[in-house]
Amino acid sequence: MGICKQGRRMEESVVVACRAFWVALRLVVLGIWTFQWPAVQAGPDDAARSIAVVYPDIGEPFRSVFTTILDGVEDKAKGRVFNYAVSANASTAELAAELRKRDIRAVIALGRNGMRVTSSLDRSIGVIAGGVLSVPESEAQGIAVHSLAPDPALLFARLKSLVPNARRVLVVYDPRQNGWLIKLAREAAKAQGLELIAQEADDLKAAVRQYQDLLSSADPRRDALWLPQDSITVDESAVLPLVLREAWNQSLPLFSSSVAHVKRGALFSLYPDNTELGRALAGTALGYASSGSYASRGLHPLKDVLLAVNTRTASHLGINLTASPQRFNLVFPEP
Structure with a gap:
């Protein structure tokens, strides 16, 4: 009888101990989930x-x-x-x-x-x-x-490297699209010892007239023609063929802000890296x-640019590209 009572007491003690253990464990678990971790401060x-x-x-x-x-x-x-x-x-x-x-x-x-x-x-x-x-x-x-739009300072530096005799840069532009760029170009031209002849045109008819005036008086020994990226003054169907043809016939250096124009005959262009x-x-x-x-x-x-060149145009202008320190990233016509 005493032994039975003793066994029951031990059993009850075990049960109590087990219950205490699980309660403690539950509190720990709840503590983990409800504890507010300090916010991580972003450095x-x-x-x-x-x-x-x-x-x-x-x-x-x-x-x-x-x-x-x-x-x-x-x-x-x-x-x-x-x-x-x-x-x-x-x-x-x-x-x-x-x-x-x-x-x-x-x-x-x-x-x-x-x-x-x-x-x-x-x-x-x-x-x-x-x-x-x-x-x-x-x-x-x-x-x-x-x-x-490539930085005019970089364009003009490449021009002087390839065409050292260049003294003037001729450009026709729409002030609504490129007025801000021409402001930079004026300062860049001065830094390179160049004179910028910039003519405004706000429609296609005016652009063609300005090109005709500039090309009729251009001197290939000192002038170069710059084509900015301009939907009005560098119209792909009406203006570009005219300008490329006349520049070729006069052996007038023509460079562009659009790499696509190099493939069609412009001497060089800068394009995005x-x-x-x-x-x-x-x-x-x-x-x-x-x-x-x-x-x-x-x-x-x-300012992050790569250089494209047309070797056929360079040869036509008497430019020896092998003697140039410039590194050409894209060459037309393609080998």
Whole structure:
């Protein structure tokens, strides 16, 4: 009888101990789940990486261009870069909500679609535009725009290297598209000891007339003709064939801001190094994300460039490319 009672007491003790163990374990588990971990404070590097890239959702060949730019952005950022492909009818409100959720501090907007969908974002988010030639100066004042238009300073430096006797640069431009670029070109020409003869034209008829006047008085021994990227003054069907033909007949050096023109007979052009352009865009975005302000607003010409040359045109002009210190990234006609 005593032994039975003793056994029952031991059994009850075990049960009590087991219950105590499970209660304690439950408290520990609950403690783990309800304990408020201290918030992780983002350091300067983490803040700097809070950037996004908004780019058009389009097909080839343009998709590859944007993909290469993205590669450059991600290489420079070396951290979390959020990419958003947007269609022509993408919702700004949906994008804004996604950016807020991810605590994005700066956005790289590529192409017209990228700029459109980011145009009404909260002003606390910095917008760095790229993949466009130009935007109205009124729009560019509040953001940073990396244009695809090559820096005139780089163009003129290449011109002097290939055509050392050049003294004047002739150009026809639409001020609505390239007024900002011609301002830079005037200073760049002075730095290279060149005189810039810039004629305005705001329609096709005026552009043709200006070219006819310039070409009739051009001196191939000292002049060179520059074709900017301009939908009015460098019209592909009416203007370009005329200018290429006359420049060839006069042995007048003609260079362009469009690589496609080199294939058709321009002496040389500068075109984007898309990977380096991506790195440059990322650098501007990282700077804004870290500081909350732009180092410089407005339009910036393309400085990350590659060089294309037409060997047939060079030979026609008596230019010995083998003696040039320039490195040619693209050669026409293709070997």
